[in-house]
Amino acid sequence: MKAVMMKRSGDPSDVLAMADIPEPAAPADGDVIVRVRKRLVHPADTAAIRGFLPAAVFAPDGIPGFDGVGIVQALGANVEFATGVMVGSRVALLSARKTWAECVVTSATQLMPVPDDIEDEVACQLATNGITALMLLHAAGQVAGSAGTAPLLMTAAASGVARNMIALSSQRGRHVIGLVRRDADASALAGQFDNLTVIGTDRPDWQAAVRAAANSPVKVAIDPIGGEMMPMLLESVADGGTLIVYGGLDPRPSRISSGRLTGRELTIRGLSAFGWSERTPPEQRAADFESLFAMARRMPQNFGGHRTFPLADAVKAIAHAEASPRRGATILASDD
Numbered sequence: 001m002k003a004v005m006m007k008r009s010g011d012p013s014d015v016l017a018m019a020d021i022p023e024p025a026a027p028a029d030g031d032v033i034v035r036v037r038k039r040l041v042h043p044a045d046t047a048a049i050r051g052f053l054p055a056a057v058f059a060p061d062g063i064p065g066f067d068g069v070g071i072v073q074a075l076g077a078n079v080e081f082a083t084g085v086m087v088g089s090r091v092a093l094l095s096a097r098k099t100w101a102e103c104v105v106t107s108a109t110q111l112m113p114v115p116d117d118i119e120d121e122v123a124c125q126l127a128t129n130g131i132t133a134l135m136l137l138h139a140a141g142q143v144a145g146s147a148g149t150a151p152l153l154m155t156a157a158a159s160g161v162a163r164n165m166i167a168l169s170s171q172r173g174r175h176v177i178g179l180v181r182r183d184a185d186a187s188a189l190a191g192q193f194d195n196l197t198v199i200g201t202d203r204p205d206w207q208a209a210v211r212a213a214a215n216s217p218v219k220v221a222i223d224p225i226g227g228e229m230m231p232m233l234l235e236s237v238a239d240g241g242t243l244i245v246y247g248g249l250d251p252r253p254s255r256i257s258s259g260r261l262t263g264r265e266l267t268i269r270g271l272s273a274f275g276w277s278e279r280t281p282p283e284q285r286a287a288d289f290e291s292l293f294a295m296a297r298r299m300p301q302n303f304g305g306h307r308t309f310p311l312a313d314a315v316k317a318i319a320h321a322e323a324s325p326r327r328g329a330t331i332l333a334s335d336d
Contacts, residue, residue: 066095153218
């Protein structure tokens, strides 16, 4: 079978190539084989390929990819019928590994059956990005003083995770203040959602603009960037507030004053979809995905604008995914 292989870390055009690898052996107890049809190109994928994130986590054995949607081809022993997974099931892969291959072996617990009315292109945008958004929204609601309609401050507002979170927040009447890199791109995104204000961080007064847009003190900021953005976000939340971090797109260290943290009683909390998949019981997983499927049905426009590339064109797909401004998901598709 075919797979995208990473020879070493570096520029994608230099280190990625298609390769023939063996078909997976019969699955072990509790495992399944899935033929992957669609998978997203995530910032974490490209960061691992470039060497900014550990390949052992995001590209084990040199094959990137950690989610997707596909068809179950084989079941190992002791795959519980209650999971709803059987041969021929169309499933989303959650926190899997090596999905930039035509087939993967993964635990049945890492799969979620996909309803017939949810297209592959939508399902693969929910597998990690949707779950991460829902996880972040739950975490934000746990911060004291952040419930109800209190504003949420979110960076990388045009990203897939942010767009899912904005959609979920909009349904709940939450005001989101989204940050994007360029103020010129703000109006296009703001017009797609209710209860959304978008501000470009290229504005010299963007922090003042955040304070002006908030109808009450910002208790929660949510960020996948890190680096130089983190201390600025901490200055933008109210005393006693929380910065929730779910990535590190900027590989530079963050300069954070422990004195400011303690004096203002601020909290920094890290979360990941990998952690969600490990700690969330099956019943809650199913409920979370059903809420995401319901959101996708109500707001299909949130999943448009994607562009699909053949798996063999992974380098072109990465170039598209890294281009600015972002307009939609980048998807790698296997031949049917």
